[in-house]
Amino acid sequence: MFRKKVFQKICLLAGLLLSGQVLADEKPLKSYPEPAQNRFNAGTDLQNQGKFQEALLAYQDAIKLGIGDYPKVYLKLATCYRKLNDPVKVIETYSRFMEDFGVERSCLF
Numbered sequence: 001m002f003r004k005k006v007f008q009k010i011c012l013l014a015g016l017l018l019s020g021q022v023l024a025d026e027k028p029l030k031s032y033p034e035p036a037q038n039r040f041n042a043g044t045d046l047q048n049q050g051k052f053q054e055a056l057l058a059y060q061d062a063i064k065l066g067i068g069d070y071p072k073v074y075l076k077l078a079t080c081y082r083k084l085n086d087p088v089k090v091i092e093t094y095s096r097f098m099e100d101f102g103v104e105r106s107c108l109f
Helices: 002-019 032-047 052-067 073-085 087-101
Strands: none
Touching: 032 052, 032 073, 052 073, 073 087
């Protein structure tokens, strides 16, 4: 039962992520330290090239450099884990996303 509920939440979040909605109170990417922005953008570029392992490392670096409260970094991490067929990490990442940003707020992404 727990796995079914988690899977449903993951599917919901994935669908909402694809919709591209942004929160009005979300800090813009440009408000974060430049090194964090650069690593996040590098992760996005790598992810778009299908280099998911490298993208994961870039996103993790971005978090360490100060972008940890930017919600989209966790959604992008989860997408990379999904592409790398690591369902445990997908669930962990989405769970952290919902814990850190709240279920109601997370449903806006």
